[in-house]
Amino acid sequence: MITVLRMLNRGRSGAERVRARLVAAGAALATFLVCTAVSLADYQDEGGSLTGLGLALLAVPVAGLVHQANRLASATRERRLAALRLAGATPGDVRWLGALEGGALALGGSLGGGVLYVLTHLSGPLPQVPLVMAVVTLGGVLSGARAGRHVVASPLGVTRRARVRGPRVRDLLLVAAGLGLFVLGVVVKGRFPLVGKYGSAVAVAAGLVLLLFGVTLAATWLIRAYARRAGRRARTAEALLAARLVEADPRAWARALSVVSLTVFFGAGIGAQQAAVGYLQAHTLMDVALLVALVTSAVALVVHQAEELIDLRRSFAALAASGVPERSLGRVLVRQAVMAGLPVCVVAALSGVAVVVVSLLDVYRVEWLGWAVARATAMAGIGVLAAALVALAARPLLRGALRFETRT
Template sequence: MRPGVALRLALAGNRTDTARVVLTALSAALASLAGLAALTVLAIPTPPGEPGSNNSEQYTNALLREPGLRGGTAVALLLLAVPVLALAGQCVRLGAPARDRRLAGFRLAGATPGQVTGLVAVEAGLASLLGTLVGLVTYLVGRVLLHRPDSRGLLPLPTDVLPSPLAIGAVVLGLPVLAGLVGVVLLRRVTATPLGVVRQIRRERAPGPWAGLLIVAGLAAFGLLVPIGQWYADRGQEPPPMLEPALMLGGGLAALVGVVVGTGWLSYTVGRLLHRHGRGPAVLLASRRLTADPWAGSRTLAALLAAVVVGAGAAGLRASMIADMAANRAGGQGFAADDDFYLNTMDLVDRAVHVAIALAAGGLVVALVEGIVARRRTYAALVASGVPRSVIGRSVGWQALAPAVPAIALALAVGLLLTWGVAGRPRTYGGHSIQVCTGDAARCVDPSALREVWVPEGVVRPELPWEQLAWVGAGALAAVLVTVGTGLLFLRMSTAVEELRTG
């Protein structure tokens, strides 16, 4: 198949296919912007010198000035790309049944299965490439427009640096390749034949609770950070430089995958409970859907649960910082300016979590609407047989909320425990003398104006951040509710009796 023919066939389709291309391109543009912003932060040069005296003083923000804070800033920016990539994965599935029928027509015209799969990869890759190019242009234009030094010549953003061409190329070209691979993977169980679309889906057993082992392993990895550090400190040694990052990255990924995969088991278990104890046709319809396809919750809620885990972890980290500040102030070592800086930094992390939840809600809307459209013949048959649309609407709500509520609670608990194992220990202070001055600044220059004060020993224990956890959980639950409300708008048009004639 010539490249020109493949391009025309990949871009062919109806309005749903056009919407899939547009949404995929938009997702790729947002993900590329997040990646380029993170690479820009990492590209800031560090002047030579001792730690503490090698800051990049051309910036107004300490997150950009201090080399030790740039890594966390880049990670926070990359976290924004996670729900965006999940949204792109949902967009690739948009209109899948109609696309499969169109691909079957290509097979009827003589295309091989490999060529059909290649068309899917080309479609997703081209849409993502268009999005990353738009993201690159937006990044370059924004870099020029936002380059505004203040009266002292200091910059609010790192508009004076650029990532290396290799790094930019990796983002602009790597995301389309990834999108193409995702499209191929999503089509791996579908075989387009000249007679139609045959879905080769094996009959699988019910999900087991083995995902809990991943969660336990992730929590154990974080819990080992303090004992391992203490073990090396007792022997006067430094731990290997990659040990702590490996434990944190591996433990975080294991816990996150455990939460996402465990949602399948939660969906199946909730479905069985609703089928056994539920009352009413809406609950029974939802219970059957949950037990028939329990992994739907893992697919649709993955990005939202990732944002909730990060938000809960940030809440635990904030509580740890507040405990550190209280212990330092009680011991006579606190500085209000430093306290404000670190708390303001955590505010930025919280805003990133809010944006991630909003982006994840977009993916939920796409997934729910796609599910309603894909099952429109079933819903139309139910309406034709006398089932009210209100019952179907309530069943859709039960199907979305029943697994989401326990999954969000699990994500909150896991995210908090990840940081609590490291930062939830009590802080001790005091047991020493400090010099204080009761006069003004001019008088305190005289050493005779200083007097020693004994600071008694004390303990500060971090408080559980119930309020912040409640806000994160409420935001995630609100995203699910908005998703359900948006999906129900498509229910009436998808339950028309004329849909029974849809092929």
């Protein structure tokens, strides 16, 4: 299978090579962030712990970007996958190939991230590097395998399997579990049996991860409701089409915007904490990390836009052939991004402030809420603006999809 993978990689297109570099770069960044977070977690001061926890959780949007890129890759390598099926490969073989490809790219990227960490932290702890590299590589394997589930490869070509999922009760359970773990870690603090302060840190970190995923996925309910309301009040064909497209698959938008929502969450949370405590150096480092996360968010949204255009290119081509201007279709993309991004970013900003206020409830003052609300509002606006700008930047992708569908 590895020999087959090497043979197929020789015939990759330029776009596929770009996506491969994107996966490897994401794996490298995730490895570097987590290794740095582990080293900072050993510091006794709260500033170091805050920065370490923030950097570790900022690896989550990078992992989301890697998975989005793997999903896109599985949908665009038609010729290679169809050739394998024509040669007698089973659908399981094709998915196994995707897992190997994702794992190989993650391994190469994690190796680069590990080397970068070692070179920049020669005096710091290094034992965590091999473990983090192994976890990132395993994540790449699982992502490559799971991404292949959405694609059906046959000797006649490749089609994407429509698996539209709406809101689910499980998303709300994730929110409840995350909130429970977070409150447990804050209340119990260093009184965990046997593990002490590390148990509290693990509970808080696990609770935040579950809470972030839960809030993002639970936003599917809000996205669908908001899209339905916008569709009922639409006064133009563009607004109606955008609302119906978002309403048809709100979970895909919630998944794609998870990277943006995480950035907004941390930005709002840091703002709420800045008003209460000092740690200027730690907060400055977190702000720099947020800028990196914002860039990662933009790239992930571009990947989502490309994936969506692959699914909708026939519908958009039919609209264009019937006389709908390309500019109108481009505005539909922007309306979709704003319509889906607004509720997600608002929920993320409110959640970020709420987490900090709850964790510092015994010392937090009412007068500090002014700065916290202002920062949360700004972060929500930045998130929605980023989604809209990415949709504007995706117009060349739309043009390319229309031309491709016209030629075929």
